[in-house]
Structures are given as C-alpha cells and as structure tokens.
Amino acid sequence: MRPDSALVAHVAATTGLTAAEAARVVEDVLAYHAEPVEDYVRRRHTELQTYGAKNPEIFAQIAAELATRLVAAPRLSERQLRRIVYT
Template sequence: MPTSSDSDLVARIVASTGLSPAEAARVVEDVVAFHAEPVEEYVRRRHAQLKTYGRKNPEIFARIAEELADRVVAAPALSERQLRRIVYG
C-alpha cells in the first residue's frame, strides 16, 4: 500500500514521463524494493553475479564495498573479512 509520499512520487512520475498511474506505481514499488534489500542479500547476490562474469574475490569484494557506500540508505562499512563471512558463512 503506497504511503502519501509514494503517492506524491507516483504523481510526479506520471506527470514527467507519461506513464499511467499503475505503471508509475509499479516503478516506485520496484525501486523501493531494490533499496530495501538487506545488506547480506545484496552482498550475496552481487558476489554471485560478479563471479558469473569471471571476477576474482579481491576485485569483487572491493567493488561491493564501493557499491555499498553509494547506496541510497548507506550500509555500514564492511571489511573484506565481513563480506567474506556474509558470502561463505
């Protein structure tokens, strides 16, 4: 269920893009869900994605640490060891 601010955002997207209200609402829901992903899930997902493309762990963990710093809701700073523990337990 959208909040008042979500409704305002949906209306702004409708006005600026020409999307229907239903399409704009879906976009807002998708973006909110993306940013609501817990840090541990994000790290595991990105690690798997980057491994698929042949990246090595030192490069992967450095990249994930940079990405986490740039997220809208900043994740805590995690060391390479902490990132490894999320991925490997």
C-alpha cells in the same frame, strides 16, 4: 508497502505515465532497493565470480557499490563481506 502518493504523482507528471503505471514503477524501484545488504553482497559475489573475478577485486567492487546505493549500507570491511558470503 504502498508507495508515497506524492512520489507517484511526481513520477506520473514528469514521465507521462498513468498513475497506476507510475505506482508500479515506484513499487519496483523501492523493492529493488529494499534488498538486505547481506542478500545483495551474496548475489553480487556470485555474479562477479561467475565472470572470473577473484575475491580481492570482488570485495573491493562490492564495497564501492554499497557506498553508492540509494539507501546507503554501513561500511563493511573485507572480513565482514567474507563472513556474509561464507556463512
């Protein structure tokens, strides 16, 4: 996907990056936020588990994180989060 040229121009103008550098930054940010909700939930669950967090606190933290993502994910219950992780 090619990033919006107006956004690339804005990033280049406000950061001092070249147009090519700004395009790469915009592409990276868009790719980061294009991660499907299910993939994000599974990845974060694994990361948080690695540091010793338990499921109740993990699911609460993931739900809070999803609410603040740039492209807002739907509200997911703990049960829905569990289904994503364990299916």
